[in-house]
Amino acid sequence: MKIHTKICGITRPEDAIIATQLGADAIGLVFFAGSKRCVNIAQAQEIVCVLPPFVSVVALFVNETAERIHDILTQVPIDILQFHGDESPEFCRQFHRPYLKAIRVQQPADIQAALTHFTDARAVLFDAFVNGTYGGTGHTFDWTMLPENLQGHWILSGGLHADNVADAIRTTGACAVDVSSGVELTAGIKSPEKMAAFMHAISHF
Template sequence: MNIRCKICGMTREEDVLLAADLGVDAIGLIFFAGSKRCVDIRQAQRILAKTPPFVSVVGLFVNPTKAEVEQVLSQIPLHILQFHGDESPEFCQQFNRAYIKAVRVQSSKDIISAAQNHTNAQALLFDAAVAGEYGGTGQTFDWQLLPQQLSMPWILSGGLTPSNLKMALAQTGAQAVDVSSGVEISAGIKDHEKMKLFLDNLKNI
């Protein structure tokens, strides 16, 4: 099975074009003002205009209001929503879009609880828990906390790089990965050589 890949925190059209050429399955746009990789509506529209067919566009939110999500959806035709805060299942389900629920992993209980509560999520995304941060930290979590079997699809995130990708997949058996800071020059500015190396390593596993 091909391992699916999303590159998150996109802010430039040229990075999206390269990601598509390299064969990513999805790109992520962040609509959270607290992120260094946040994009506004105009940026997102420019990026979307350059995104080829069959590349999914994921919109990331952190504890938004319903109105904030609806405002973005009214102008940006996102394929998938990603909620990275403390959103309830009821909140996540109300937008008639597939959604991913991110889990900041501190213990195995976090994983089990999310799987029990967010049964309608397209997938869970497991990330490192860093105080005051919601993704893009460059930190890994203890992969041994991942259960042998999980009742729903999941995505490995948190501190992935071209150099640790092979080890991460060998240890976790992940079938989908999400990378951001591990392929960057600086926040939101992707390093094209690191992107190529990451995708090359993924294809050669």
């Protein structure tokens, strides 16, 4: 079983190149000003330019205005939108792009509610809940809250790194994972060694 992987919070072209050489299926660009991994349009354009064919570009937003999202989409070739705030399904689908909806899991009910509510999402992304923070926290959540044979398309995120991702996949049955802080030297600066170790850890599935 191939485990699909997104490396999020890319801020430098050189990190994007290494991520894709190591086999990442997608890279994530953060357009949330409250994140240490936020990129501007010029940075995003430089990163996208170095990507090989068939690597997806995911743009992450948190409670952003529709106007700014449309503006970014006219300037940066984005494949998938990721919404990490309190966006409604109606808001997410208005851009006529595939989208991911991130859910910060606090209790088991959050999991099924998200899959029921966001039925047209490409996938729901389950992340750890940290008050006042939207992603990239380095925290995990209780993976056993995910029911066995969970139906629908979903992605596991939150505090993943080379030393725990294999256990996370075995515990949850995830077929897609999202990593950011777990492969970094500092916020937004990826470590080639940590990325390589992460990709190696999931290569045995």
